[in-house]
Amino acid sequence: MTARRSGPHVTFTSRDVRAGCFCCHGSEAHWWGPQAQGTAARHHDATGHQTWADVVLSVRYGREEADSRQLDIEAAIAARAP
Ligand SMILES: [Zn+2]
Numbered sequence: 001m002t003a004r005r006s007g008p009h010v011t012f013t014s015r016d017v018r019a020g021c022f023c024c025h026g027s028e029a030h031w032w033g034p035q036a037q038g039t040a041a042r043h044h045d046a047t048g049h050q051t052w053a054d055v056v057l058s059v060r061y062g063r064e065e066a067d068s069r070q071l072d073i074e075a076a077i078a079a080r081a082p
Contacts, residue, residue: 012060019053029054 018029
């Protein structure tokens with residue numbers, strides 16, 4: 001997970017990689033983490049097996065903790081609603 005400030009918001013990105021070999025592991029993931037995709041490629045090169053890698057990129061804008069000011073505004077709006 002990396003945090004970087006770009007403009008007024010904080011951006012978190014995380015990349016979840018899982019990979020495997022259809023021949024050796026079926027559809028079950030066997031390799032995880034940043035090296036998984038390369039490992040799947042090298043395993044294919046070495047064996048000729050059909051390998052796979054799934055990459056899930058997650059992006060989050062803003063801090064994880066709730067913004068209490070925003071909650072207060074929403075509570076005020078809800079309280080005023082008929
Ligand atoms: Zn294999």
